Amino acid sequence: MIYNIDIVGTCNLRCPSCPVGNHDQQGYGLKRKSGFMDIQMFEDILTKIALEDSEPEIHLYNWGEPLLHPKYAEIVKLVMDRGWYCGVSTNLSHENIDMRTVAKHIPNLLRISLSGFYQDIYSKGHHNGHISLVKSNLYKLHHIIVKQHGTEFLSRVEVCYHVYKDNVNDDIAMIYRLCGELGYCFTPRWAILMPLEGMLDYISGNAKEDMLRIEERLLISAQDGLEIAKRNPLPDCPLRSEQTAINHDGSVSLCCTVYDEKYIISPSFLQVPRQELQRIKYAHNLCQTCMSYNLHSWAITYKDSDWNEKGNQILSELNTPYIINQNQHPRLANRT
Numbered sequence: 001m002i003y004n005i006d007i008v009g010t011c012n013l014r015c016p017s018c019p020v021g022n023h024d025q026q027g028y029g030l031k032r033k034s035g036f037m038d039i040q041m042f043e044d045i046l047t048k049i050a051l052e053d054s055e056p057e058i059h060l061y062n063w064g065e066p067l068l069h070p071k072y073a074e075i076v077k078l079v080m081d082r083g084w085y086c087g088v089s090t091n092l093s094h095e096n097i098d099m100r101t102v103a104k105h106i107p108n109l110l111r112i113s114l115s116g117f118y119q120d121i122y123s124k125g126h127h128n129g130h131i132s133l134v135k136s137n138l139y140k141l142h143h144i145i146v147k148q149h150g151t152e153f154l155s156r157v158e159v160c161y162h163v164y165k166d167n168v169n170d171d172i173a174m175i176y177r178l179c180g181e182l183g184y185c186f187t188p189r190w191a192i193l194m195p196l197e198g199m200l201d202y203i204s205g206n207a208k209e210d211m212l213r214i215e216e217r218l219l220i221s222a223q224d225g226l227e228i229a230k231r232n233p234l235p236d237c238p239l240r241s242e243q244t245a246i247n248h249d250g251s252v253s254l255c256c257t258v259y260d261e262k263y264i265i266s267p268s269f270l271q272v273p274r275q276e277l278q279r280i281k282y283a284h285n286l287c288q289t290c291m292s293y294n295l296h297s298w299a300i301t302y303k304d305s306d307w308n309e310k311g312n313q314i315l316s317e318l319n320t321p322y323i324i325n326q327n328q329h330p331r332l333a334n335r336t
């Protein structure tokens, strides 16, 4: 099973598409405590996982920014020492975090989320973020990784590019080139509305203005995404059958797509056996609603070929010179 463990329940950025830090200011109406996971609690969680799961995969994020944790490197080491897969996702827009700490233990996946190469586009998706800092950190990381671990470790770094209508231009081409120069993987992702609560608001016609503004920026509209999901309904939701979302205070959420604390299914991962957590998830009313709209397929943008076909049809209509493929090759190509 995949365990999405939010070791940090806050973020230094204020991305408009994300409820972290925005839930009060922008009328999301969603509540969640902020904070940092206690290192002893983290170790206890790993111990419980080891007893219940023979092949766990640990991701040290869900809604928070993991690099903010003062014991980030120690936490990565705890996972890697067990021989388990470890994934991290970060905005890398940090001035006061030493890249030597980040590169001390390289997880199997070190994902850096981006939405532009130039500040005007980047800041639309990553409010409060500074692309110059990100670029500088990408270079620093490259040099430290090569020196300390060897060039083969560079491919563990993935630059995840969130594709919107207005960033398939020089921005994406320059990020692609930068990834080639630094030996990082380039992975485009069709941007969608999140969290799940926001998408449910959209479906019921109650989307907040901020959400509608983000929707206008999507290359594949929410409606088109729903239609793709309707054509590809999964029999079960992998986000409940194969994943568990653990918050920084040790509580468990129904899944990684929901944000509000009302979807916490247990106050303590440590005190509830895995089978019981699964039973609670499968009995939850929200899953019925979610699956009735095929949002469980939509949330994982299943399936890639259909999303790629739709996205590239729109890119062609917009006369964009690029073809983009999520999880398929070529990830970025010239149309002509």
Ligand code: SF4
Pocket (backbone or CB within 6 Å): 011, 012, 013, 014, 015, 017, 018, 019, 020, 021, 063, 064, 065, 090, 091, 126
């Ligand atoms: S960087 Fe990630 S966690 Fe932070 S506000 Fe943006 S989307 Fe949310």
Ligand code: SF4
Pocket (backbone or CB within 6 Å): 196, 237, 238, 239, 240, 254, 255, 256, 257, 258, 286, 287, 288, 290, 291, 295, 296, 299
């Ligand atoms: S069915 Fe929907 S609400 Fe339930 S676990 Fe899956 S994505 Fe989450």
